[in-house]
Amino acid sequence: MSHRSEFHGRVVEIIEAILRHYGFSVQREYRLPTGERIDLVGQKDSLTIAVEVSITSDLAKDIDKLSKFNADLKFIVVVKPYEIPTINGIYIVDLEGFEPRLRKLLKVPLDYPPALASLPPLPPLSSLDEFENVLEGLGIKEFVEPALKLLLKAHLMGGQVPTRFVYWPYPLEKPIVERMLEDPRVINLLVTLGLAHDEYGIHGNYQEGKVFGITLTDKGVSLAKAYEKHLVNEHRYEIVNVVKSKPLISFITALACLRGASLVYPPKRNYVDALAHVGFLLAIRDIDRVSELPYPSELIYFCISAFNLPKIHNEGVKTLKDLERTGLVLISPYDFKGRACEDSCIYASTELLKFICNSLYKDSVAKLEESGIPKN
Incomplete structure (x- = not known):
């Protein structure tokens, strides 16, 4: 089984577990009259939800497919490192963003616990070849070099790298300046693959300008060191x-x-x-x-x-x-x-x-x- 199909199956399992946690009955591979299939369709009382997991498939086709289906809530869960707004009433989120958005739409009480779900395990990514194979299997081979460069950059800077600058003086409703220091798609990819921790404030405050950054996980440091040795040899x-x-x-x-x-x-x-x-x-x-x-x-x-x-x-x-x-x-x-x-x-x-x-x-x-x- 390829990395792509294995990862797709694991993501579908997690989404199904989340839906069942919130009281939905779930059907996999729901067939439309056109013969197309939707990964997951859930029913809770009179509320229906349709979820498509997109890894390497054409996002436009997934949007078109869900647009043909009459569901109250429609989601596309993307594993690609892209930030995409809602299109035609279809929420496009990554795996980690699915449950928070679902809870908000369902108006779940704060005291109701979230589902015990996490990103499905990937191969250990202990070598450069394995890392490249996984990204190629996920259909995002073009991110191999940018991801390795950011890993090495963080490693050279002591395991932490600034990623975003925000200047938001009170009481303005929106920040005056929000500048990305690194590609957010690459940041999201490293976090998703467990190579870096989520962004957090590393310096300053909003009034004077706050800097956010990421730190590498042990797995991220290991891969950065492998890339470092590769470059020395090259x-x-x-x-x-x-x-x-x-x-x-x-x-x-x-x-x-x-x-x-x-x-x-x-x-x-x-x-x-x-x-x-x-x-x-x-x-x-x-x-x-x-x-x-x-x-x-x-x-x-x-x-x-x-x-x-x-x-x-x-x-x-x-x-x-x-x-x-x-x-x-x-x-x-x-x-x-x-x-x-x-x-x-x-x-x-x-x-x-x-x-x-x-x-x-x-x-x-x-x-x-x-x-x-x-x-x-």
């Missing part, structure tokens, strides 16, 4: 060509940033402030990482100190910017909480930094021998 020759033009500076930058949780802020105009800021970040983040890295602690601290020097810092940042096209370096106008950076924030992949360190270690240590840095 671009390894390009990475080597870039860093070999400035091998020692590239090594110092990579090791200093690896020790500093892969987060680099470009220097500000005031170098004193910039050095204090960068040094502070590198000194306090992931303090146990020094013992985890396969390099002498003296070498690590030397690279951190050297990276604080303006010339080395500037050249190192340029190297990271040159690697942005690999997808392993993110240059963002805001930080992980959606706060605007003075210039921009640079987030570098941990796997990228490790690859640079491993590629340049021997040659770099040889050049630093005169400084008393041990080889081992």
